[in-house]
Amino acid sequence: MFFKKNPLLSVITPSFNQASFIEETIESVLRQDYERVEHIVVDGGSTDGTVEILKKYRLKFPNFHFISEKDKGQSNALNKGLNMAKGDIIGWLNSDDTYLPGAISKAVESFKKNPLCGMVYGKADFTDENNQPIRPYPVYPFTLEKLFNECIICQPAAFIKKEVFREFGGADESLYFCMDYDLWMKIAKRYPIGYIDENLATSRLHSQAKTVREMNKIGFLEIFKVSNRNFGTVSNHWVWAFAVNNFPKGRFWLLENLKKHSIFGPSPKILNAQTVKSNWGVQDIAIQLDPTIHTPVHTIILQKNNPNERYMVLIDDKHVRGLKYNKDTIEIPLGFNQSDFQLKLIPHTGGGYRVGSSSSESITMDLLLLSKEEYEFFRHLENGPRKIKGWLNEKRTPVPKF
Template sequence: MTQPLVTLAVPSFRQGRYLNQALSSIFAQDVPVEVFVMDGGSDDDTLAVLDRWKDRLAGWRSHPDRGQSEAINEGITKGRAPYVCWLNSDDWLLPQGLARLLAALERAPGSALAYGSTWDWVEATGRRRRSLVLPFSEWAMARVNVISQPGTLIRRSAWEAVGGVDSGLHMAMDYDLWWRLYRHSGAPVRVPDMVAVNRVHAQTKTNTQRKRHYQEAMAVVRQHHGKVPLKWWLAYPYAVWWRGWRGSAK
């Protein structure tokens, strides 16, 4: 049996309507994976989807937990593959996405993280747009999260060295992780290819908890960069109040 190269955690809660697409995209990759689904005790059709995939999964559970970050860490810890990542159950990978990220890390043995380009797929309109993904620099990272989480792959040794995601964070855990990996191993490797899709829908935490998300992100910048650039304060009214009002008015 081929040994897995990637441990992939799938945190999920009441996402049964999306989970099958996420798992299908993972098992369509041409990279050997071990997949652990960490479900928070869903009462929708999640268990039926998991039953459909049980022979392909390395493990799964469904019970209440303390949130997404804890579920991600739990799933990664269960595996042993040399590379790790997580895919939220409402996102999906594009064909050969993992292979492109894996190749980039194997060409750069000193790097902890590879990231590629991703699409945002807007559920309300059925249209896609390019996610905000930029060349890496500390200047840019201090002003915006330049890395799109579904399009990432991490070396396990680096993941373990920094302790995985911060279980105390519930909104900006990925942003915080990129900073810690950067401090540990230097700048990540950027892959020019489209590797994944981020689903944008009304129930995402980013849409339903805008103020908390923005405040957590600002705290992350302050912790790792030493100060919060003016951009955050200028953008706050639009990002939190205006966009939140527009969303609720629809």
């Protein structure tokens, strides 16, 4: 793509109930020293006074446009704006973030010097509710390996060719949290990425920001999803950050979610588990493994309801020895590789805990089958969160597909 002398740049701002911040966002666009800019705000039907602010700017500035209607989230709003945009370059500026003076002219100049780039980006700062700097966003000069390891691109400091944005279908509307990281990965695998060694934007951290509110609950798991999708694996940095930030939820919860995203490679999975009978507290469970996964089961982890529960465990009617009891789990060494087996739990004192109560009820929330590497990580978590990074770097070597 060859740029005109002064290409039009379209800034798209998804918005919903951000009356406290959006005026500052709009003003940061208007204060830019580059003349050929249109600003499109796609509002999701705000009820907090945002629309009144938008109407005021539309009356004053011919290149300011907005719509306000119910949407399907931030990605959907961004894609609406993309369809409205007339510019050759897209800036994506959320309604609580701001551009620094000269950001747009620097981005345009970078594209002119590097016309093959699919996108360019610069440095940025995290700011507080009053837009006062807190610390720099961890932005670094671009390499694909760095992007795989962590998100080194700050979204408000990034500018994308519109034709490239459209080539990938805009933002993935199935994603709630890391649609930007997903987009950077897609672009980076196909186009050169330009780096501007100057501060271009601010990213505001406040109590309602998704970065603050949803990272642990949704963010890390979406990052696992998009990293697996684009690179075939997940970096140790993201596994470490997920484990450290969610450590209070317990080892069972951590391993359950790591297994869902194959963090330690193909992981043994339960295809079907049925309670055969449940008399006098005895749990008798027929377990069928997924035959497409050939990784042997090293250890079964059972989640307990109370720390005092003790069981005799039989696998295919053979007594299992060497059980390890923890506060909330029991570790059962398996010691063989087969596609199905029968697990029987006989409480030492009356009343076992609920693993499954009917022949059709899934029990995967209470039982985990771990590979050797998964079990080693499970055990290492006993040492606390501070030592996780060292173990990962020593024992786990992800090989991304670039």
